[in-house]
Amino acid sequence: xxxxxxxxxxFSESSRRQVWFSGLFSMIGMGVGCFAMIVSLSVMNGxxxxxxxxxxxxxxxxxxxxxxxxxxxxxLDGIEIVMPxxxxxxVVEDGNDQKVVSLKAVDVAKMTDFxxxxxxxxxxxxxxxxxxxxxxxxxxxxxxxxxMVYSPIDQSFGFGLTxxxxxxxxxxxxxxxxxxxDRFVFLSLHDGKKLFKRKSxxxxxxxxxxxxxxxxxxKYNLAxxxxxxxxxxxxxxxxxSLVEAMKMxxxxxxxxxSLIFLVAAFNLAAALSxxxxxxxxxxxxxxxMGAPIESIQKIIIRMGFNRAGKxxxxxxxxxxxxxxxxNQFGLIPIPSDIYFIDALPMVLFPKDLYxxxxxxxxxxxxxxxxxxxxxxxxxxxxxxxxxx
Amino acid sequence: MGEIILQAKNIDKSFSxxxxxxxxxxxxxxxxxxxxxxxxxxxxxxxxxxxxxxLGTLDQADAGELSINxxxxxxxxxxxxSTIRNRDIGFVFQFHHLLPEFSAIENILMPTxxxxxxxxxxxxxxxxxxxxxxxxKDHFPSQxxxxxxxxxxxxxxxxxxxxxxxxxxxxxxLDEKNANKLIDLLGKINKDFHQAIVLTTHNPKxxxxxxxxxxxxxxxxxxxx
Numbered sequence: 001x002x003x004x005x006x007x008x009x010x011f012s013e014s015s016r017r018q019v020w021f022s023g024l025f026s027m028i029g030m031g032v033g034c035f036a037m038i039v040s041l042s043v044m045n046g047x048x049x050x051x052x053x054x055x056x057x058x059x060x061x062x063x064x065x066x067x068x069x070x071x072x073x074x075x076l077d078g079i080e081i082v083m084p085x086x087x088x089x090x091v092v093e094d095g096n097d098q099k100v101v102s103l104k105a106v107d108v109a110k111m112t113d114f115x116x117x118x119x120x121x122x123x124x125x126x127x128x129x130x131x132x133x134x135x136x137x138x139x140x141x142x143x144x145x146x147x148m149v150y151s152p153i154d155q156s157f158g159f160g161l162t163x164x165x166x167x168x169x170x171x172x173x174x175x176x177x178x179x180x181x182d183r184f185v186f187l188s189l190h191d192g193k194k195l196f197k198r199k200s201x202x203x204x205x206x207x208x209x210x211x212x213x214x215x216x217x218x219k220y221n222l223a224x225x226x227x228x229x230x231x232x233x234x235x236x237x238x239x240x241s242l243v244e245a246m247k248m249x250x251x252x253x254x255x256x257x258s259l260i261f262l263v264a265a266f267n268l269a270a271a272l273s274x275x276x277x278x279x280x281x282x283x284x285x286x287x288x289m290g291a292p293i294e295s296i297q298k299i300i301i302r303m304g305f306n307r308a309g310k311x312x313x314x315x316x317x318x319x320x321x322x323x324x325x326x327n328q329f330g331l332i333p334i335p336s337d338i339y340f341i342d343a344l345p346m347v348l349f350p351k352d353l354y355x356x357x358x359x360x361x362x363x364x365x366x367x368x369x370x371x372x373x374x375x376x377x378x379x380x381x382x383x384x385x386x387x388x
Numbered sequence: 389m390g391e392i393i394l395q396a397k398n399i400d401k402s403f404s405x406x407x408x409x410x411x412x413x414x415x416x417x418x419x420x421x422x423x424x425x426x427x428x429x430x431x432x433x434x435x436x437x438x439x440x441x442x443l444g445t446l447d448q449a450d451a452g453e454l455s456i457n458x459x460x461x462x463x464x465x466x467x468x469x470s471t472i473r474n475r476d477i478g479f480v481f482q483f484h485h486l487l488p489e490f491s492a493i494e495n496i497l498m499p500t501x502x503x504x505x506x507x508x509x510x511x512x513x514x515x516x517x518x519x520x521x522x523x524x525k526d527h528f529p530s531q532x533x534x535x536x537x538x539x540x541x542x543x544x545x546x547x548x549x550x551x552x553x554x555x556x557x558x559x560x561x562l563d564e565k566n567a568n569k570l571i572d573l574l575g576k577i578n579k580d581f582h583q584a585i586v587l588t589t590h591n592p593k594x595x596x597x598x599x600x601x602x603x604x605x606x607x608x609x610x611x612x613x
Contacts, residue, residue: 003501010489285485288446289499289544290474292467380446384485 004295007286008302015275022271026367027311029264034312034360037257038319041352044253046345048246052235054177055242057116059235060206061215064222066230067201076221078213083107083114083206086192086199092131092185093148093164094139101135101185103151105192114208121171124187128170132181136172145169149185154197165195176338178242204230258359265367268308272300272371283375284383293376300372304364312360319356323348392458393476393551393584394420394443399452401438401607412438414607416452422551423582425575427598429589429612434604436588437482437556443586444477444554445469457551474503478545478583480555484537486529492516492540493525499548508547515543519573535566542573546581553577555587559594571597 016023060083064073070084083106090103106114111123111130121143124130129149131141141147148164155162167187175181187195209215215234222232236243276283283296323346326332330343399416402409412435420426430436441447442454445461454461457476464472473479478499486495496512516525519539529537538558545553555574559567571594578585587598595601601612 003498006501007489010487014489281485282487282489285487286498286502287470288444288473288479288485289502290470290472291502292470295502381441384446384481 004298005302008299008306011275011279011282011299012303012306015278019271019274022267022274023307026264026268026271026308029260029267029311030308030360030364031311031315031318033257033260033264033363034315034356035319035322036260036315037254037356037359038316038348038352039322039346040253040257041250041356042319042323042346042348043344044246044250045347045349045352048250049347050339050341050345051177051242051246054117054175055239056208056235058175058177058180059238060114061209061235062207062219062222063204063233063235063238064207064226064230065204065233068205068226068230070205072226073205073207073222076218076225078210078218078221080208080210081110081114082208083110084189084202084204085206086189086196086203088151088153088192088196088199090149090151090185090195092129092135092139093150094141097139099135099138101131102183103149103185103187103192103195105187105189105196108186108188111186114206115173117173117175119171119173121169124170124191126188126190127165127167128187129167130171130173130186131169132184133172133174134179134182135185136169138182141169143169143172149187149195151195151197154195154199165191167191254355254359258363261360261363264308264311265363268304268364269367269371271307272304272368275303276300276371276375280375280378280383283378284380287380288384296376297369297372300375301365301368304368304371305361308364308367309361312364316353316356316360320348320353322346391422392419393422393456394418394586395453395455396443397453399439399442399449399454401435401442401447401449412607413442413449416442416607416609418443418586418602418609420552420584420586422584423578424600425578425585425587425598426600426602427587427589427595428602428604428609429592429595430604431590435607436590436604439604439609440554440556440586440588444479445473446479474499475548476550476552478548478550478553480538480541480545480553480558482557482560484529484534484541484561486537486540486544488529491526491528492521492532492536495529495540496543496547499544503548505548512543512547515546516540519543533566534562535569538562538566538570539573542570542577546577546583549581549583551584553583553585555585557588557590559589559591567591567594 070082073082086105088103090101092099092101108123108125136142146166146168149167150162150164152162209218219232219234326344326346332344333342334344336342396416396418399413401413402411416439428436428439442449456472493512493516496515500508516522521536521539524532524536559570562570574585575597577583589595603610603612
């Protein structure tokens with residue numbers, strides 16, 4: 001055992017009774033801070049993962065926009081399935097009710113394989129559409145009902161009424177993400193080509209990547225293979241503002257929860273300052289024997305870690321345990337009609353654990369350093385005369 | 389003349405208390421040879437402790453030069469001063485200043501721990517035996533008598549085999565019997581280990597052990613004829 005460790009252990013033991021209260025508070029504070037941060041981050045991760053999987057379930061992992069053939073893309077490694085599409089702002093109408101929507105014409109044969117969302121009914125065939133549940137609710141429609149669909153931008157200029165196509169609702173989907181359930185209407189490519197008269201071909205192809213295949217490397221391979229006229233975007237690129245908002249939310253959570261650490265750090269600094277005052281003479285003796293300033297700092301820092309570090313480790317372990325138990329047994333329920341899952345999702349990534357460890361250790365280090373700095377620089381003769 | 393282990397030249401030291409300035413040491417000069425015992429006698433408040441603090445680098449002089457083992461103290465940074473205090477100087481204080489959290493043997497070992505040297509428990513046991521404290525090695529300072537604590541402090545000062553031992557009124561807190569015992573011990577150490585000792589005291593009887601005896605009066609040092 002190195003001597004600084006030995007001295008800090010003995011100093012801690014001898015001062016435990018005097019600074020029991022503030023020492024305990026700093027320990028509990030660090031523990032609560034670690035626990036709260038781990039639980040909050042894991043819940044955020046859980047919901048983020050849910051949102052990400054829903055987004056990917058709706059849009060795929062990558063989107064190639066522009067004139068490109070399906071065969072050209074399908075040859076590449078790592079692709080699970082591709083979905084060619086045409087997309088246009090259009091209108092759905094039921095009597096006097098009109099709603100501006102995104103008409104998305106897709107290869108209906110692949111629809112159930114590509115899209116990963118609950119669908120009541122079936123995929124659309126010719127003259128059929130699949131609409132979101134919010135839109136169905138607004139229009140008061142259900143599976144089997146009919147609506148009018150048209151694309152104003154594709155109508156030729158001139159006099160007369162805009163031609164409208166009557167289509168049957170073959171299915172109603174529910175994603176519960178952003179405004180997708182209110183905005184999107186799926187139809188077949190056959191109907192799309194008829195409706196979007198001004199379009200010369202596909203708008204692009206959505207790609208779902210094989211599990212565990214690196215999306216970035218496929219994106220790179222696509223960029224190498226395809227011409228510069230096409231755009232390749234990941235689902236993160238397509239939802240940049242949402243992804244950024246989630247990152248900000250995560251940062252905000254970390255900053256706010258760090259305040260718990262800050263309060264615990266104040267307690268720790270107070271406890272260590274109290275010990276420092278009690279140990280001035282002993283520090284003077286050590287310095288007279290040749291102990292350098294850095295060693296005195298190390299002793300105080302070790303005392304800080306000895307107190308608050310135990311709390312931090314306990315909070316850390318409890319947080320991980322709660323996450324594991326929740327994932328295993330689903331102790332905390334959430335309404336499944338809103339989230340499509342029964343229990344609160346909790347996911348922990350290694351980087352979050354490192355973040356919590358880093359922040360808790362940083363606060364302990366800072367509090368101990370500040371508390372020990374003055375003590376380490378005390379003049380030896382003054383320290384030796386302390387209490388005389 | 390032997391090899392000089394400590395040389396103080398024209399040291400001045402004063403303390404300021406608001407408007408008044410109290411001069412404690414004036415033109416204080418002292419040479420200490422290897423193996424020499426120097427005693428400095430003076431009344432309480434004459435500046436003996438201040439002088440020893442400066443000679444031991446525990447305090448800084450306002451003016452003058454100090455060299456220990458041939459090295460100028462003035463040019464050293466805090467780390468180098470710590471090394472000097474650990475390797476070249478052993479301190480024995482009036483109030484023993486043992487660490488209450490550590491046993492006698494641990495107190496003695498502390499300078500070697502700080503030094504980062506290998507475990508030198510054998511030397512510590514040897515020293516504690518020489519001090520007649522073998523039975524008390526695992527006792528804590530609070531379990532030792534005043535005389536025993538002083539002897540532990542002496543053993544601690546000798547642990548790193550320093551060339552210079554500075555003893556600030558080591559007998560000040562002891563009864564006559566224990567004081568004589570400690571002084572005999574210091575004399576024996578000087579003979580056995582050939583360490584230079586600078587000892588301050590206000591007791592003329594104790595001052596007699598010095599190869600050279602000095603008086604400190606009004607901040608000035610003068611050698612006894």
